[in-house]
Amino acid sequence: METYHIIFWIGFSLLVMILSYKLDLGNFHSPGPGLMPFLLGVTFLLVSTYHFVRSFVKAGDRNGDEKIEFNKAKLWKLSIVMGSLLVYLLFFETVGYLITTFFLLVILFRSAGSKKWSLIVIGSALVVLITYFGFNSLGLRLPKGIFQWR
């Protein structure tokens, strides 16, 4: 696993160097916009390469703590949360804060382990209403969406 993400970093640093080079490096007398990112890309490449070489040299010493352990049930829960956040982002401005946030909270409370549906629904509705009107009174405008008439 360690090797894969170091390879990713090496690729990333090369990409930064190429994109910075295209930006105009200028010269040391008159640095261009690409100079700093290019030098950072070079530093990133050197550090990642050093890390890569060292991870090979120390491969024998490495113990299991670098392994990432995923629990399938928890991963499912995580996917639901991430998926619902994605859908939330898509509809947040068009449908509005009140409705989208209500549904998001219902999913989040449920995913976090709350059991009673009635409490989840009432709790989510209360939180949404309190935050909407509370923040509005503080001058923060949250999207009205389909409630434009309000």
Added chain:
Amino acid sequence: MDLAAGLISGFKVSLQYINLFYCFIGVLIGTLVGVLPGIGPTGAMAMLLPLTFSLSPTAAIIMLAGIYYGSMYGGSTTSILVNIPGEPSSVVTCLDGYQMAKKGRAGPALGISAMGSFIGGTISLIIMMFLAIPLAKAALKFGPPEFFSLICASMTLLTYLAKGSMIKAIIMAVLGLILSTVGIDLVTGSPRFAFGVPSLLDGIGFVPLTMGLFGISEVLINIEGPLERTIFESKISKIKNLLPNFNDWKKSFGPILRGSILGFFLGILPGGGGILSSFVSYSIEKRISKKPESFGQGAIEGVAGPETANNAGAGGAFIPLLVLGIPPNVVLAFLLGAFIIHGIAPGPTLISQHPQIFWGVTASMYIGNIMLLVLNLPLIGLWVKVLKIPYRILMPLIILFCIIGSYSLSYNIADVVIMFFFGIIGYILRKLNYEVAPLVMAFILGPILETTFRQSLIMSDGKFSIFLERPISAVALLIAIFLLVSSGFSIFKKAKTKIIE
């Protein structure tokens, strides 16, 4: 403006009703996030920053600073009562604080912790006031090369003191610097790495980035882990005698005094702040104690020293931020970002150009320390109840406040998208054992680093030797190089491990 006049004007500013109110809100929220594991002061500051836009810069900074030093107080309460450190700087307090609570001495432990915090916080403020003016005068002579080298040294020290692998911390710091170059180049006006996305022309907002890396990723990690925290009930149902007795004071006097001085100076160091101060204080107290075996068994010195030191460290950490504009840790890096959003650049000219902010914030810390004493002792029962709020309720609320905080920055959904993006990135990085603090710190310091680097090269007509020709710059760079090289040698590795452990 001399010291006395400055302090008097500072009290005039901080005693205004509005500033008093925001100081109270700051320390209250600070205590709250200190008590609640999972929400750190950085996350809380990020969530509340948009609410400060309508405030004066003084009130905003007073409130945000209050969250920082307030969290140091709150963290100790949970360490003592339930053996769960609310903040990393209170980890060491668990060792003796919880043992004292188990022996029915929770009251004196909480009492000495609050008193020590108050004394440490106050002494560090006094030292800060005396040091700030001469240091700011000296710093006025610093040019771009000095600032460039100091930032390099400070980031190297931060990565050196990182909990895990130093190489991973360096990778994170360089990544943060690269991310900070996104957006329009301020010198030439050319867009960099914006890929035609209008929202990226202004660069990546540090608030969505911080909220994502600290708030959202923390929630995602917790979804995977156990959602219910185990709270070990101890004999704390009725906490009596919060005031320590004469013997407790006699034992704690030395640790409090040493903790104040040591904490302050360790707090100034990059990577310092409250965490390093509390750990070093505990080690020193144990080493010089006549009864070192009593440490870990409920020795009051083991609570008094570290708790004093972490608050003194929090005060000391303000010195590099206010005087040089270089934050020593991630929470103060966030505060630097808040200063910039409010149109103020902390640094050597802060005291002369914005005396009301410097002295107002300093004086507010005295008042804030008194408020914290009042909040933390009589209201201890309330904080214990807060601690029992289940994570299944907190988790959705953290996400919700992150969304509101992020969206209300510029009423642009792109900020929320960026926040979630960095939330997922933060989650992956944490799973791969990368620390996100160096990334955030480097991201905030990146623009200053780049500007001073380019200015230095223009000044020297492209010669890199400018960084070595100027003594302060040369010393700072040598420290950075020494730390980088020494991290490869086992003898230094052992010393580093010892410091961190």
